[in-house]
Amino acid sequence: MSDQASSTVRFRPDVLAVPPYRQGAAPTKPGFKLSSNENPFAPLPEVLEAIAAHTGVNRYAAVAMPELRETIGAEFGVPGSHVHLAAGSVAILYQLVQAAAGAGDAYLHAWPSFEAYPALGLASGAEGVRVPLTATAEHDLDAMADAITESARVVLLCSPNNPTGPAIRRSDFDRFMARVPADTLVVLDEAYREFVTDPEAVRGEDVLGDHPNLVVLRTFSKAYGLAGLRIGYGVGDPAIFAAAASVAIPLSVTGIAEIAARASLTPAARAVNAERVAELAARRDALAAALRALGLAIPEAQGNFVWVPEALISEGGVPDALALAASFADSGTLVRPFAGSGVRISVGEPESTAEVLRVIREHLVALGVPVADPAPEPASATAVD
Numbered sequence: 001m002s003d004q005a006s007s008t009v010r011f012r013p014d015v016l017a018v019p020p021y022r023q024g025a026a027p028t029k030p031g032f033k034l035s036s037n038e039n040p041f042a043p044l045p046e047v048l049e050a051i052a053a054h055t056g057v058n059r060y061a062a063v064a065m066p067e068l069r070e071t072i073g074a075e076f077g078v079p080g081s082h083v084h085l086a087a088g089s090v091a092i093l094y095q096l097v098q099a100a101a102g103a104g105d106a107y108l109h110a111w112p113s114f115e116a117y118p119a120l121g122l123a124s125g126a127e128g129v130r131v132p133l134t135a136t137a138e139h140d141l142d143a144m145a146d147a148i149t150e151s152a153r154v155v156l157l158c159s160p161n162n163p164t165g166p167a168i169r170r171s172d173f174d175r176f177m178a179r180v181p182a183d184t185l186v187v188l189d190e191a192y193r194e195f196v197t198d199p200e201a202v203r204g205e206d207v208l209g210d211h212p213n214l215v216v217l218r219t220f221s222k223a224y225g226l227a228g229l230r231i232g233y234g235v236g237d238p239a240i241f242a243a244a245a246s247v248a249i250p251l252s253v254t255g256i257a258e259i260a261a262r263a264s265l266t267p268a269a270r271a272v273n274a275e276r277v278a279e280l281a282a283r284r285d286a287l288a289a290a291l292r293a294l295g296l297a298i299p300e301a302q303g304n305f306v307w308v309p310e311a312l313i314s315e316g317g318v319p320d321a322l323a324l325a326a327s328f329a330d331s332g333t334l335v336r337p338f339a340g341s342g343v344r345i346s347v348g349e350p351e352s353t354a355e356v357l358r359v360i361r362e363h364l365v366a367l368g369v370p371v372a373d374p375a376p377e378p379a380s381a382t383a384v385d
């Protein structure tokens with residue numbers, strides 16, 4: 001019985017039926033934390049200085065934040081009025097689904113995908129419809145277009161897809177959008193867009209102007225390393241964000257988060273962050289190549305994480321995602337298991353790559369899975385595939 005169900009207070013059965021969002025476990029011993037797709041680099045010194053100088057926290061932040069919105073909008077070629085800020089992009093996901101899809105309506109998303117998606121419709125009573133990924137762990141956009149019924153008010157696209165890694169190709173996105181009715185909201189969740197190196201991948205900036213029913217979501221949590229400050233944004237039609245604002249929790253974006261975001265967008269800070277992102281993408285590619293060299297046919301990795309499908313780590317056909325995560329935890333490293341589908345491993349510190357490979361290799365050997373000879377240890381910043 002869940003904690004909620006044991007209370008004497010009566011809750012909605014549909015709420016009790018959905019498990020709460022599960023955060024990556026907190027470390028209990030020294031090791032690598034590769035369970036929440038965080039940025040392993042320490043915050044930029046100028047960001048920390050800007051935060052420290054903001055002492056007026058006895059006041060609410062002025063919520064309009066025009067300078068930050070203008071700066072973000074310029075990247076997309078739109079005015080600041082087309083930019084919507086929230087305490088994390090996950091908050092905008094909630095707002096948009098709640099604003100557009102009510103009781104009797106549906107919203108669609110791929111599955112497996114971001115673990116927060118299934119609960120987004122709870123507040124409004126909208127039904128979440130899961131469309132399975134393809135065999136290569138990509139969005140099945142034809143199946144998603146087929147699933148758009150009269151009641152489908154929102155479609156969520158996650159590119160690159162968390163937890164599996166592939167990005168949506170531009171050509172597939174265009175074909176999909178041509179089939180979406182103009183009154184259906186499409187949310188392109190690009191939380192990991194900065195890490196994408198596939199030139200064929202869709203990019204919000206390139207497609208936003210073509211679709212008035214499209215919102216692009218980005219965040220300062222991943223590439224900018226501000227996960228703990230909670231600030232993300234959407235870019236799209238101001239009329240869509242006016243509806244989102246009606247269901248938003250007021251006053252959620254803090255002044256400290258705004259200041260940190262602005263300090264992250266100066267030319268100097270952007271340059272350092274771009275180098276860091278390139279290094280993480282190279283580290284990801286090196287890890288993915290080394291896993292493939294072990295014999296694991298893992299999917300394309302375009303975020304700051306790799307995905308090991310459960311089928312690759314089964315023992316005699318018995319699902320094993322939790323067992324692999326337990327092997328990691330025993331050695332002090334935290335990864336994110338998805339029971340029944342696979343294990344997601346974030347790209348972390350340079351030394352984490354060798355540790356990830358060591359644990360997986362030993363796990364496979366213990367399972368009796370044939371393992372190729374160890375590849376030479378990948379250099380931390382060198383792409384090898």
Ligand SMILES: Cc1ncc(COP(=O)(O)O)c(C=O)c1O
Nearest residue numbers: 088089090114162191219221232
């Ligand atoms: C696909 C995706 N979207 C959105 C988010 C939310 O990020 P935040 O609320 O920190 O901006 C995450 C976080 O992990 C994510 O993986």
